[in-house]
Structure formats: C-alpha cells, structure tokens
Amino acid sequence: MKNDHSLDETDRKILHYACDGIYSYTELGKLCQVGRNTIYRRLDRLEKMGAIKKLVTAVPGYDKLNIAAVHIGLNVRQIETDKAVEILKRLPRVKFLWKTYGTHSVTMVMFCEKDKIGEDVFDLKISLEKEGIDAHHMDVSTSFSWEKIDFSPYVS
Numbered sequence: 001m002k003n004d005h006s007l008d009e010t011d012r013k014i015l016h017y018a019c020d021g022i023y024s025y026t027e028l029g030k031l032c033q034v035g036r037n038t039i040y041r042r043l044d045r046l047e048k049m050g051a052i053k054k055l056v057t058a059v060p061g062y063d064k065l066n067i068a069a070v071h072i073g074l075n076v077r078q079i080e081t082d083k084a085v086e087i088l089k090r091l092p093r094v095k096f097l098w099k100t101y102g103t104h105s106v107t108m109v110m111f112c113e114k115d116k117i118g119e120d121v122f123d124l125k126i127s128l129e130k131e132g133i134d135a136h137h138m139d140v141s142t143s144f145s146w147e148k149i150d151f152s153p154y155v156s
Contacts, residue, residue: 007051010034012154014042015051019152062146068114069146070121073104074138076128081105084133091127093120104139117142 007015013032017023025036025043032039046052060067076084081099084106088094096109112120121140128135 006049007046010038011042011046011051014039015046016152016154018043018052020150062111066114067111068117069143070110070112070117071107071141071143072110072121072124072138073100073107074135075105076133076135078105080133083131084128084135087128087131087133088124091124094124104137112142 010032014028017028017031023031025039028039029036034042043052062069085097085099088097088106088108091110093110093112094108095111098107099105100107110120110124125135125138
C-alpha cells in the first residue's frame with residue numbers, strides 16, 4: 001500500500017474496529033454502519049492491498065494465562081544494531097521489536113510466564129553475548145496487569 005489516500009472513511013472505520021478488538025463480520029457491520037457482506041469484501045480488499053497483514057481471530061487472556069509483557073530497551077553499538085535485531089527476531093518470546101532513536105537503540109516486548117521473567121531476560125542477554133553483541137544500558141519493565149490492547153492505526 002503506497003499510502004492511505006486510497007482508503008475511504010468506511011475503510012478507516014473498518015480498520016479501526018478490526019484492530020481494536022475481536023468482532024464478527026456482523027458486529028463490524030453494525031459498528032461501521034454497513035452490511036456484513038460489505039465488511040467481508042472490504043477486509044478482503046484491505047488484505048490484498050497490504051493494509052492489513054492478518055485477520056486476528058483471538059486475543060489470549062494474558063492475565064488468566066499468567067503471562068506478563070516485559071518491555072526491554074537496550075543499547076548496542078550502532079554497527080551491531082542490524083545483527084542484534086536479526087538475533088532477537090529469532091527468539092520466540094520476543095513479540096514486538098523496534099530499532100529506535102533516543103534512549104535505546106533497540107526496544108522490544110517479550111511475553112513471559114510471570115515466574116520466569118528473570119530467567120527469560122537473562123537468556124535474551126546471553127543470546128546476544130554468544131553472538132558477540134554487547135547489550136548495555138538495558139532497562140526492563142514488566143507488566144502486572146493488562147489495561148489495553150489496541151492495534152488500530154486510526155483514532156475514532
């Protein structure tokens with residue numbers, strides 16, 4: 001998708017609600033004030049044009065599963081950033097990963113069992129060190145409750 005200029009207001013509403021939660025086609029239709037078939041066709045078109053990558057079918061109850069989101073910011077030498085990111089991409093617990101400017105050169109979110117957070121963070125650091133990457137100024141914050149999950153790129 002080149003830009004969102006090819007999206008009309010209905011497409012934006014569909015994207016907002018589809019990224020905001022789990023809805024049936026009928027529920028999305030009611031929220032967007034269009035029919036179920038319109039939702040189906042529009043989502044299919046949005047997927048084909050690359051505006052959405054996947055249709056989400058479920059969001060786990062992380063609190064009920066004893067899962068914590070662990071946000072980690074770390075610095076690596078600039079010349080090693082791409083290598084560090086490639087290593088981190090392979091780690092199954094890393095779910096979101098960004099190269100960033102500012103306080104940290106890399107930030108990520110890992111999903112960990114609440115009683116294994118320390119072990120998982122240690123394993124992450126060891127994975128980098130084994131590949132010769134010095135991760136320094138590592139800041140770790142862990143969630144204790146889930147307050148909001150919203151992947152919508154648009155504000156309603």
